[in-house]
Amino acid sequence: MLTLLTLLTFTIYLILGWHFCQIRLTGQAAARHFPETILLLTGLCIHGTVILLPFISNQQLHFGAAESLSLTAWLSLLIYIVGRQYWQLDGLEPPLFAFISCFILLSMLLPAGHLITYAQSTLSRSHFLLSMLAQGLIVNAAAIAILMRFSDRNLHGNNRKILVRTLPPLLTLEQLLFSCVTLGFILLSAALITGVYFSAQNSGLLLTLSHKTIFAFMSWGIFGALLVGRVLYGWRGRFAANWALAGFILLFLGYIGTRIVLEVFIQQG
Structure with missing residues (x-):
């Protein structure tokens, strides 16, 4: 289940990356659209579920490079979503989603981390x-x-x-x-x-x-x-x-x- 959710998250990030590249790199107006906001929040929630589920359940915790990359990518999106409520972050999206997508892809390719016994x-x-x-x-x-x-x-x-x-x-x-x-x-x-x-x-x-x-x-x-x-x-x-x-x-x-x-x-x- 977590693998499917991760793939869905990765797909959403690719769509968002393509969308923002079309807007920002072609000099179009930086208007915010409702579907864009929905996709951002959907990706954030699904990705957050993938990360937090092992913590809130009684599952044994595994953590390594893959999990660390995934968490960092999720925090990047959270920082952007919160930050754009206070500052004009237009133009940050292309490098942001390139960064996030690469981290998610690496997290899927790398093996699961070591069991955290403590x-x-x-x-x-x-x-x-x-x-x-x-x-x-x-x-x-x-x-x-x-x-x-x-x-x-x-x-x-x-x-x-x-x-x-x-x-x-x-x-x-x-x-x-x-x-x-x-x-x-x-x-x-x-x-x-x-x-x-x-x-x-x-x-x-x-x-x-x-x-x-x-x-x-x-x-x-x-x-x-x-x-x-x-x-x-x-x-x-x-x-x-x-x-x-x-x-x-x-x-x-x-x-x-x-x-x-x-x-x-x-x-x-």
């Missing part, structure tokens, strides 16, 4: 869900930071690539970036706090130092410094984008290291 209690499931949501938001923040870099180059040069020229204004992308970073930072903070409680319950230690924990706290520090720097010193533009990318890289290194341990060393054992 995520059986309410606390552990909460910690796991918070961690994955924070990670997905930070990946989206990194993607927005990359688009900001392209948009910044377009401002300082004559970029003829239509995908770059039709992007939302740099200020809009910056506002979207800080919204993702702020929410990601809050969720990452909650994930670290629940992780400390979970560790205390299981091992009696408030904190077990692993490379994943170290990288998570380093990433948390980077994003915290970025938010403080924006308030106190007005950090923005390319500088803010670089800090967001640095925080993402640290979190990504922690995740990749964990996957190597799980998929290489444990499998060999």
